[in-house]
Amino acid sequence: MFFFTAQDRLSASAVFLFDSISLLCFASSTFFEAMGGLPSDSPCKLINGDDGYILEDVPHLTDYIDVLTAYPNPLRSNPAYSVVKQYFVHMDDTVPEKVYFEPEDVHACIVTCGGLCPGLNTVIREIVCGLNYMYGVTRILGIDGGYRGFYSKNTIPLTTKVVNDIHKRGGTILGTSRGGHDTLKIVDSIQDRGINQVYIIGGDGTQKGASVIYQEIRRRGLKVAVAGIPKTIDNDIPVIDKSFGFDTAVEEAQRAINAAHVEAESNENGIGVVKLMGRYCGFIAMYATLASRDVDCCLIPESPFYLEGKGGLFEYIEKRLKENGHMVIVIAEGAGQELVSESLQSTNQQDASGNKLLEDVGLWISQKIKDHFTKLNKMPMNLKYIDPTYMIRAIPSNASDNVYCTLLAQSAVHGAMAGYTGFTVGLVNGRQTYIPFNRVTEKQNKVVITDRMWARLLSSTNQPSFLGTKEIRGKHEKLSTKLLNGVNSREKTCN
Numbered sequence: 001m002f003f004f005t006a007q008d009r010l011s012a013s014a015v016f017l018f019d020s021i022s023l024l025c026f027a028s029s030t031f032f033e034a035m036g037g038l039p040s041d042s043p044c045k046l047i048n049g050d051d052g053y054i055l056e057d058v059p060h061l062t063d064y065i066d067v068l069t070a071y072p073n074p075l076r077s078n079p080a081y082s083v084v085k086q087y088f089v090h091m092d093d094t095v096p097e098k099v100y101f102e103p104e105d106v107h108a109c110i111v112t113c114g115g116l117c118p119g120l121n122t123v124i125r126e127i128v129c130g131l132n133y134m135y136g137v138t139r140i141l142g143i144d145g146g147y148r149g150f151y152s153k154n155t156i157p158l159t160t161k162v163v164n165d166i167h168k169r170g171g172t173i174l175g176t177s178r179g180g181h182d183t184l185k186i187v188d189s190i191q192d193r194g195i196n197q198v199y200i201i202g203g204d205g206t207q208k209g210a211s212v213i214y215q216e217i218r219r220r221g222l223k224v225a226v227a228g229i230p231k232t233i234d235n236d237i238p239v240i241d242k243s244f245g246f247d248t249a250v251e252e253a254q255r256a257i258n259a260a261h262v263e264a265e266s267n268e269n270g271i272g273v274v275k276l277m278g279r280y281c282g283f284i285a286m287y288a289t290l291a292s293r294d295v296d297c298c299l300i301p302e303s304p305f306y307l308e309g310k311g312g313l314f315e316y317i318e319k320r321l322k323e324n325g326h327m328v329i330v331i332a333e334g335a336g337q338e339l340v341s342e343s344l345q346s347t348n349q350q351d352a353s354g355n356k357l358l359e360d361v362g363l364w365i366s367q368k369i370k371d372h373f374t375k376l377n378k379m380p381m382n383l384k385y386i387d388p389t390y391m392i393r394a395i396p397s398n399a400s401d402n403v404y405c406t407l408l409a410q411s412a413v414h415g416a417m418a419g420y421t422g423f424t425v426g427l428v429n430g431r432q433t434y435i436p437f438n439r440v441t442e443k444q445n446k447v448v449i450t451d452r453m454w455a456r457l458l459s460s461t462n463q464p465s466f467l468g469t470k471e472i473r474g475k476h477e478k479l480s481t482k483l484l485n486g487v488n489s490r491e492k493t494c495n
């Protein structure tokens with residue numbers, strides 16, 4: 001059993017992983033106090049833990065200068081940082097030890113569901129190759145077109161030869177779909193075909209579907225391992241460090257942002273607006289913005305914004321154009337949906353899986369900006385709107401995602417062969433883990449705007465936070481009370 005905790009902050013001490021069974025933790029001096037303290041004159045300040053981890057203290061000026069004055073950090077009153085709270089991950093996971101299938105008895109299947117994402121083909125390839133090269137499994141089927149393919153389509157035999165080059169292609173060779181999850185029909189099909197390992201690649205909806213398939217299989221008492229491989233370009237699956245395809249999406253988004261910047265820079269008062277994916281969360285927009293340095297404003301679903309008045313978007317645009325002559329706005333597709341619905345009086349529509357169908361916020365905001373500056377005869381302005389969303393999603397995964405896909409696929413194969421079931425694979429604090437389905441389906445991963453990553457973004461773009469001073473003070477007071485009461489203290493995170 002593994003146990004991980006981590007904190008995203010620089011601190012006085014760090015714990016380094018030493019072997020495969022370990023605790024990953026960034027610890028502060030309070031942690032060392034809880035551990036019984038470090039000898040202050042210890043030259044290297046190392047602790048060897050029982051489970052094979054090493055604690056190593058990071059050198060500090062106070063190690064060798066006796067009298068040093070400390071000052072309050074001015075960032076505490078900086079609007080971007082004043083509401084930042086610590087964050088940590090605190091999840092159990094397990095490692096497989098024994099194999100519960102004879103390779104010649106394995107009959108595996110692979111299915112891909114939900115929207116496209118760079119890396120789907122790599123995961124398919126590496127499951128097939130992992131099963132075959134590592135365990136000698138030869139009977140592997142592809143399910144055509146998502147969950148409904150279990151009961152409405154023919155299967156696709158998968159061999160290492162068939163999948164050899166597929167990682168170089170975008171999309172999924174198996175096809176995908178939304179909706180069509182009929183648990184009983186799916187499990188009947190699994191049972192009828194004699195399948196005993198099911199590899200399910202998909203997002204939050206898919207993992208929910210996988211969870212009910214697993215429950216039904218369990219109810220029927222079948223020896224069938226169900227393994228989920230989390231897929232989502234939006235990075236909205238909780239617990240795991242990030243989903244595959246996310247890095248590729250952030251990288252590809254740079255091309256669109258770059259084009260928007262070139263257009264904006266070359267025109268008088270040029271504005272480039274780029275819409276990126278992110279139905280319920282703004283991770284792609286946030287990371288693409290941080291990576292680019294050309295973005296002046298990033299709008300995400302988690303951070304409500306407003307257009308008019310003091311501290312609003314229009315005021316900022318005007319200021320930025322006066323200062324710089326051009327600007328780039330990145331907007332996640334799920335941002336400002338309440339404003340769009342209000343203004344377009346749209347009805348709630350859903351896709352086949354029950355996901356909300358979004359209004360095009362990119363078009364809407366572009367029109368709003370144009371109207372504001374032309375109607376009010378404010379200043380000449382030149383706006384270009386770029387929507388690269390599906391182009392980003394359709395490309396093959398980049399090198400780092402290919403490596404990640406390989407790790408996930410191999411991990412899923414090891415887990416299933418070892419007899420684990422009802423789990424999703426994922427990296428948690430950099431370690432391969434098996435996570436029970438319910439942990440990844442109970443909530444969605446979102447950008448927390450009181451965490452430091454969003455603060456870093458605000459500091460990088462210098463855009464308004466769209467929070468009034470009253471709201472900032474309220475959040476700050478809540479945080480101070482929490483810290484005084486010991487919630488978020490290091491001792492808790494390292495338990």
Ligand SMILES: Nc1ncnc2c1ncn2[C@@H]1O[C@H](COP(=O)(O)OP(=O)(O)OP(=O)(O)O)[C@@H](O)[C@H]1O
Nearest residue numbers: 114115178179181202203204205206208209232353
């Ligand atoms: N609660 C649920 N129970 C059973 N099946 C579900 C559930 N939610 C979604 N599914 C099924 O999972 C499949 C994929 O779901 P969805 O379209 O929401 O995509 P996803 O897996 O969340 O991927 P993404 O949103 O990243 O594109 C669909 O076939 C859908 O019917």
Ligand SMILES: O=P(O)(O)OC[C@H]1O[C@](O)(CO)[C@@H](O)[C@@H]1O
Nearest residue numbers: 115116233234277278279351393
């Ligand atoms: O493939 P569809 O149905 O157009 O859905 C698009 C959605 O899929 C995603 O790519 C993944 O959930 C979202 O970012 C986007 O809103």
Ligand SMILES: [Mg+2]
Nearest residue numbers: 114203204205
């Ligand atoms: Mg989803």
